[in-house]
Amino acid sequence: KAGVTQTPRYLIKTRGQQVTLSCSPISGHRSVSWYQQTPGQGLQFLFEYFSETQRNKGNFPGRFSGRQFSNSRSEMNVSTLELGDSALYLCASSFTLVGGGNEQFFGPGTRLTVL
Amino acid sequence: KNQVEQSPQSLIILEGKNCTLQCNYTVSPFSNLRWYKQDTGRGPVSLTIMTFSENTKSNGRYTATLDADTKQSSLHITASQLSDSASYICVVSARDSNYQLIWGAGTKLIIKP
Numbered sequence: 001k002a003g004v005t006q007t008p009r010y011l012i013k014t015r016g017q018q019v020t021l022s023c024s025p026i027s028g029h030r031s032v033s034w035y036q037q038t039p040g041q042g043l044q045f046l047f048e049y050f051s052e053t054q055r056n057k058g059n060f061p062g063r064f065s066g067r068q069f070s071n072s073r074s075e076m077n078v079s080t081l082e083l084g085d086s087a088l089y090l091c092a093s094s095f096t097l098v099g100g101g102n103e104q105f106f107g108p109g110t111r112l113t114v115l
Numbered sequence: 116k117n118q119v120e121q122s123p124q125s126l127i128i129l130e131g132k133n134c135t136l137q138c139n140y141t142v143s144p145f146s147n148l149r150w151y152k153q154d155t156g157r158g159p160v161s162l163t164i165m166t167f168s169e170n171t172k173s174n175g176r177y178t179a180t181l182d183a184d185t186k187q188s189s190l191h192i193t194a195s196q197l198s199d200s201a202s203y204i205c206v207v208s209a210r211d212s213n214y215q216l217i218w219g220a221g222t223k224l225i226i227k228p
Contacts, residue, residue: 004158042204042220043159056215090158102214106158 002027004093004107012113018079021110025072025093031055031102032074034066035090037109043090049074078112086114117142119207119219127225132195136222138188138205146210150179150190153202153221162190162203192224200226 005024013019025032033056034046045058049068066076072093078085088109094102119140128134140148147166151159163172163179165188171180176193192199205219 043218045216045218088156092158103161103164104216106160109156109158111156 004091004105006089006091006107006110008110009108010111010113012115013081014115015081015083017081018077019081019112020075020077021089021091021112023074023076023091023093023107025074025091026105029093029095029105030072031094031096032068032072033092033094033104034074034076035092036060037088037090038084038086046076081114083114086112088112117207117209117215117217119205119217121203121205121219121222123222124220125223125225127227128195130195130197130226130228133191133193134195134224136190136192136203136205136224138190138219140186140188140205140207140217142186142207142209142217144210145183145186146208146214148179148181148188149206149208150177150188151204151206153204155201159204195226197226197228200224 007022031050033048035043037043047066048056052068063079068074088111090109091107092104094104096102122137149164150162153159162174162177165172165181167183178191181188202221202223204221207217209215
């Protein structure tokens with residue numbers, strides 16, 4: 001099975017612009033989660049989508065949004081970029097574990113630099 | 116408040132040596148605990164997942180232990196290799212309606228030749 005793919009891998013934007021990142025999950029996985037990781041920091045949860053619906057949401061401002069399509073592919077959008085948005089954005093697709101919870105598989109990430 | 120704390124923040128050891136990384140959590144109700152390995156600039160890769168009833172789990176040279184009573188876990192790496200240089204992240208899943216994942220900040224491990 002192909003792994004999780006994210007595009008683009010690298011992106012440079014300027015303050016005030018907006019950006020859209022894409023994630024294609026592993027075939028058959030219906031859940032997609034997004035994370036932000038800044039240098040030296042742990043992963044910060046952005047949101048999770050399941051069957052085209054946002055199921056969970058982290059504590060990020062409304063400038064961060066996402067969506068999921070019927071084929072489970074997901075996009076996240078960041079509007080009015082700020083310097084602090086420079087980070088590695090990771091996408092994870094998952095399936096449900098027996099007994100509850102899920103097993104996550106991560107993509108390679110999109111490195112966003114805001115100048 | 117649900118929290119996961121890892122220690123040490125960073126660790127440097129010589130190739131071939133063993134090391135143990137620690138994870139303490141205050142997550143309730145508990146569902147499972149995972150250890151991930153993350154190479155610099157890449158996505159995390161799962162090493163082990165342990166449920167409440169599991170005390171130890173191995174994946175090659177990696178052995179994770181879980182003490183659900185004291186809410187502690189450790190990851191032991193045997194005969195370290197240069198490729199083990201990475202961040203190791205402890206993640207605890209809460210048994211709530213969304214099986215929320217609580218991420219630790221990670222331990223940065225550097226293996227020196």
